[in-house]
Amino acid sequence: MRVIAMTGAGGALGGAVARRLASEPDTALVLSDVSETTLAATMDGLDRDHGPVVSVLADVTDPAQVDAVAAGAVEQFGRLDVFISNAGILTASGRIHNVATADWERAFRVNVMGAVHAIKAAVGVMRPQGSGSIVLTASVAGMTAWSHSGPYCATKAAVINLAKVGAVEYARDGIRVNCVCPGTFLSAIHEGLSEEALEAIAAKHPLGLGAAEDLVGAYSFLAGRDSGWTTGSAVVIDGGYSAP
Ligand SMILES: NC(=O)c1ccc[n+]([C@@H]2O[C@H](COP(=O)([O-])OP(=O)(O)OC[C@H]3O[C@@H](n4cnc5c(N)ncnc54)[C@H](O)[C@@H]3O)[C@@H](O)[C@H]2O)c1
Incomplete structure (x- = not known):
């Protein structure tokens, strides 16, 4: 049986990914x-018919x-094949000098250190196994410059590079590390954004705004x-956002 653990499984994307993976045969999930x-x-x-x-x-x-998430997979199912690091936050907006240090630090603690902790926890189990796949959720924000979104852009750029460093460091252990870079799909992280702001974001996606299901x-x-x-790899799924 394939065993998959995921952080941030409660959100829009996490929920959609969990529903897809739960529908695949012979799969146990630790959410x-x-x-x-x-x-x-x-x-x-x-x-729950498939595992x-x-x-x-x-x-x-x-x-x-x-670590307890990875350990829980091993305790309950004896192994850990895939670890998806999906938890992430969009913090206060402002030009770089206007974002409070505490908000910068919070973005790095959740978005970057959350991914680092996931890689550490996953490789602790996967190296002795000699196999595994680690998937990090980054963003197209990590590949482009969004004004007033320094913490989000900088942390997601770090996540993309972490996947690359992880890939070269753990290939010899049989562990693959990749990230997904979504364009914008509606979720709780957009709460508080005006209709006008959302329309402006949608206009930058040739296929319009996505849905979490488009990423699964x-x-x-x-x-x-x-x-x-x-x-x-940084797998870009963005409705054409990064094409121009
Ligand atoms: N929505 C988008 O347009 C978009 C685009 C690109 C990337 N992403 C990324 O997709 C991922 C999922 O976001 P979403 O849009 O589904 O948002 P969401 O808010 O619906 O889901 C995020 C989940 O992460 C959880 N979370 C937040 N802080 C956490 C912490 N410290 N520890 C554990 N869990 C924590 C939240 O409780 C929530 O369930 C995030 O990494 C986000 O940055 C989203």
């Missing part, structure tokens, strides 16, 4: 999030809690055997 409410919503919507699903509350800023194929690919020769 985690810092929010009990959103995690419960994801758990409620799952098809067991368990949930664990974990804050990705705490390495011990992320990329996660399924990176979690599956067909991506066996894919590592260090």
Whole structure:
């Protein structure tokens, strides 16, 4: 049985990815999030016919809690084949000098250190196994410059590079590390944005705004055997955002 763990599983993207992976044969899922409410919503919507699903509350800023997600997979199912680091936040907006140091630090703690903790936890199990796939959620924001979004852009750029460094460091251990770079799809991270701001973002996507479901194929690919020769990749799924 393939065993997959995921952080940030309670959100829009995490929930959609969990639903897709739960529909695939012979797959056990360990789903985690810092929010009990959103995690419960994801758990409620799952098809359990293809394998067991368990949930664990974990804050990705705490390495011990992320280690416990990986350890939970091993305790319950004996192994860990895929670790998806999906938790992420969009912090306060402003030009670089106007964003408070605490907001910069919070973005790095969740978006970057959360991914670092996921890689550490995953390789702790996958190196002795001699195999594994680590998938990080980055963003097209990590490949372009969004005015007033320094913390988000800088942290997602770091995540893209972490996937590349992880790929070269762990290939010899049989571990692949990739990231997905979504364009904009509606989720809780856009709460508070005006209709006008959303329309402006949508206009930059030739295919319009996406939905979380538009991303799930990329996660399924990176979690599956067909991506066996894919590592260090930033898989861009963005409705054409980065094409011009
Ligand atoms: N929505 C977009 O347009 C978009 C685009 C590109 C990338 N992303 C990325 O996709 C991922 C999922 O975002 P989403 O849009 O589904 O948003 P979301 O807010 O619906 O989901 C994010 C989830 O992460 C969880 N989370 C936040 N902080 C956490 C922490 N410290 N520890 C554990 N879990 C934590 C939240 O509780 C939430 O369930 C994020 O990494 C985000 O940056 C989103």
